[in-house]
Amino acid sequence: MTSASLIIRNAQVLLPSGEMASKEVAVSDGKITAVGTGLSVSNNIKVIDGSGLTLLPGVIDPQVHFRDPGLEHKEDLFTATCACARGGVTSFLEMPNTLPLTITQEILTDKLAIAAAKSLVNYGFFIGATADNLPDLREAHPTCGIKIFMGSAHGPLSVDTEKTIEPIFAVGDRLIAVHAEDQARIMERRKLFAGQTDPATHSKIQDNQTALNATKLALKLSKKYQRRLHILHLSTGEEAELLRRDKPSWVTTEVTPQHLLLDVSAYEKIGTLAQMNPPLKSERDREILWQALLDGIIDFIATDHAPHTLEEKGRGYPNTPSGMPGVETSLPLMLTQAKENRCTVAQVSNWMSTAVAQAYQIPNKGLIEPGYDADLVLVDLSTYRPVLREELQTKCGWSPFEGWTLTGWPVVTIVGGQVVYDHGKIDTSVRGQALRFE
Numbered sequence: 139m140t141s142a143s144l145i146i147r148n149a150q151v152l153l154p155s156g157e158m159a160s161k162e163v164a165v166s167d168g169k170i171t172a173v174g175t176g177l178s179v180s181n182n183i184k185v186i187d188g189s190g191l192t193l194l195p196g197v198i199d200p201q202v203h204f205r206d207p208g209l210e211h212k213e214d215l216f217t218a219t220c221a222c223a224r225g226g227v228t229s230f231l232e233m234p235n236t237l238p239l240t241i242t243q244e245i246l247t248d249k250l251a252i253a254a255a256k257s258l259v260n261y262g263f264f265i266g267a268t269a270d271n272l273p274d275l276r277e278a279h280p281t282c283g284i285k286i287f288m289g290s291a292h293g294p295l296s297v298d299t300e301k302t303i304e305p306i307f308a309v310g311d312r313l314i315a316v317h318a319e320d321q322a323r324i325m326e327r328r329k330l331f332a333g334q335t336d337p338a339t340h341s342k343i344q345d346n347q348t349a350l351n352a353t354k355l356a357l358k359l360s361k362k363y364q365r366r367l368h369i370l371h372l373s374t375g376e377e378a379e380l381l382r383r384d385k386p387s388w389v390t391t392e393v394t395p396q397h398l399l400l401d402v403s404a405y406e407k408i409g410t411l412a413q414m415n416p417p418l419k420s421e422r423d424r425e426i427l428w429q430a431l432l433d434g435i436i437d438f439i440a441t442d443h444a445p446h447t448l449e450e451k452g453r454g455y456p457n458t459p460s461g462m463p464g465v466e467t468s469l470p471l472m473l474t475q476a477k478e479n480r481c482t483v484a485q486v487s488n489w490m491s492t493a494v495a496q497a498y499q500i501p502n503k504g505l506i507e508p509g510y511d512a513d514l515v516l517v518d519l520s521t522y523r524p525v526l527r528e529e530l531q532t533k534c535g536w537s538p539f540e541g542w543t544l545t546g547w548p549v550v551t552i553v554g555g556q557v558v559y560d561h562g563k564i565d566t567s568v569r570g571q572a573l574r575f576e
């Protein structure tokens with residue numbers, strides 16, 4: 139008899155081979171114990187009927203801003219992870235621009251404690267680089283890596299010259315994730331466009347060259363020190379083509395659903411809700427990014443979930459903050475693309491789970507296989523539903539994709555064997571665990 143406290147029956151299961159098959163998945167003590175047919179389990183366990191549904195590994199979102207502590211008027215770890223539960227996101231890696239900034243062991247430890255108390259899904263945190271916290275960057279534990287804001291940040295997290303960035307690449311061996319925009323160029327171009335209030339100006343100021351300059355510098359330093367580099371939210375065709383020509387084996391990169399699906403035309407429809415960093419680019423950039431993703435130049439997908447209130451977004455450009463929420467729409471957005479034959483469901487799951495677990499060396503996640511953690515999402519690939527503001531769980535209460543009709547919405551989300559989301563209901567008593575990084 140298979141040891142199980144929970145069994146999912148009748149679903150189409152995405153197997154590690156990439157094939158879909160009708161299988162049963164048994165879960166015990168937070169782990170997958172068996173994947174098979176006609177599994178023998180005891181009678182009194184929880185049964186989830188997956189008829190008509192597809193079972194995927196839970197999404198691991200490797201770039202989010204959940205605002206807790208310090209900016210809880212925008213989002214907090216409870217509301218953000220309710221949104222994760224609804225979006226099929228079972229683990230996340232969060233950025234250091236919370237208050238206080240996550241730049242020391244003590245602050246990282248505090249953040250882990252807040253997450254243990256509030257997070258419905260599994261969590262990991264970046265440590266932020268400043269010009270003078272090298273010992274913290276080397277020692278802090280546990281962390282998925284070092285985040286460097288080469289541009290688009292202010293205050294101590296802005297580490298934006300080769301002179302300040304190079305020592306971080308030179309010392310230590312843990313992963314460095316870069317927000318690659320050239321801050322000096324941004325400052326110059328802000329002067330050129332001073333007085334402009336059209337939000338589309340944002341993409342003109344922080345143009346393709348702004349992103350390319352910083353990506354080139356990060357690549358140069360990574361090669362000089364053979365340092366593990368991850369380039370966050372790639373936004374331009376030029377960066378994708380550069381990496382197509384020259385991407386060392388120790389470098390990875392990601393793209394967001396919004397850089398694949400929205401472009402500068404979005405400003406006309408949703409104004410400053412389309413404002414983010416790095417900014418949306420042209421339709422041509424989107425096409426090149428898509429091809430780079432399909433060709434394996436881009437390794438995986440992150441949302442850069444970065445909520446701001448509608449009041450903040452209504453202040454009028456350029457007084458508006460950059461960023462948009464994403465965790466509760468990313469999986470249906472990408473699965474809708476799969477249904478439209480832009481890619482396959484197996485590719486989406488690889489980009490949103492398996493490849494992320496590999497890149498960040500998160501053990502036992504990202505596959506549906508015995509011994510792996512029972513972080514799972516059952517999605518409905520036959521029904522289409524719109525993105526509705528009133529259903530959003532994120533505290534900011536809006537999405538750039540409102541009104542888009544999507545398929546692949548999660549029906550059940552499971553974190554460590556616990557059902558956290560079930561047909562529209564969130565079990566707010568569920569808590570995730572701190573991720574480990576090997």
Ligand code: DOR
Binds near residue numbers: 203235415
């Ligand atoms: O648009 C963005 N907003 N990009 C970032 O990298 C940071 C983020 C934020 O924290 O608001």
